[in-house]
Amino acid sequence: MTKPFVLIYGDARLPYTVQEDPARSSRIGIHVEPDGTVMVDAPPGFSDQAIQQAVQKRARWITTQVAEAAGRFAHVRPREYVSGEQILYLGRRYILKVVVATRPSKFAKLRGNRLEVETRTSARDEIQGRVRAWYRARARDYFAQRIDEISAKLSWIEAPPPFRLLEMNRQWGSCSPSGHVILNPHLVKAPRDCVDYVVIHELAHLKHHNHSPDFFKLLDQQVPRWEQHKRTLDNMVELAFSE
Ligand SMILES: [Zn+2]
Structure with a gap:
């Protein structure tokens, strides 16, 4: 209520x-x-x-x-989606490179320190769409892998829970009462330690479906420095959530 x-x-x-x-x-x-x-x-x-x-x-x-x-x-400036802009991925900064090609490839890809996007036009919407799709694909793969790997180490989890991506306005993740983990695709911009912290936070909700002292005791055991990761995430909200 x-x-x-x-x-x-x-x-x-x-x-x-x-x-x-x-x-x-x-x-x-x-x-x-x-x-x-x-x-x-x-x-x-x-x-x-x-x-x-x-x-x-x-x-x-x-x-x-x-x-x-x-x-x-x-401080957040709206993105323009032009070459030279910064792209955050797993806590590292990459540079966006827009290539206008007559027969563009369908996918954006990382090459060295650049994220290359081939398009027919350099229209902002088209490039934004490609970048978003790339983030979602990377997020889906990386989060699924981490949920599997982390679940295997946690005694209260028998099998990795189902998960899906959802863009949320002020949350990096959540866990439904029925045990479905939801992660914000923007989280894939954060450093790996921070991603793991959010994943473990949500997996801890499979044992304690609230923010009770028992929940935080479990979180402290699994991620002793979680408050530091939370601070990092809080400080990058403006950057990560702006598109
Ligand atoms: Zn929570």
Whole structure:
């Protein structure tokens, strides 16, 4: 169950989303996502008034976080899809090379430090489409391979779970209650350690379907430095999610 609320602080009006979190008993939790979305987790049975009061108490912290997120996004320039632009793949930077050919090949491919795309025209949409398709294909292959390899090492997993790609606005991955892993194709731009962290995070949800202390205990055991990977991912959201 989610409900829209608005925090008013000075001149700022910040909408936020409240969801009930059965793992909580006494306090609400507030998260500001990298894109500035404010999410509040409340224990079951908390009244709207109690939630609003608790959020109001942290209004200054929330507005600061939201302003910082907005600042990070302000630097993003829209991509033009021309030769020389940077392409991120598994944490490395490649240079886009657009080749206009009369009989272009169907696929984009990596050559040395370049991603080469052959097209009939240098129209932005056509090149963007090729680059996106290339990212999706690479993401599907790489994530499937990592899910298989990592699943084999985790004691609570008998067989690698089904997974699919889905572009999400503010999440790198998720795990459905029925055990399907969903990964954001943009994640293939992140360093390998960060991809593994997201995969293990979602696989840990096959054992604990929540963000309870037991979940984080398991995550700590499997990825001792996961907070560092999460920070890296938070900092690259603006770059990775812009297209
Ligand atoms: Zn999670």
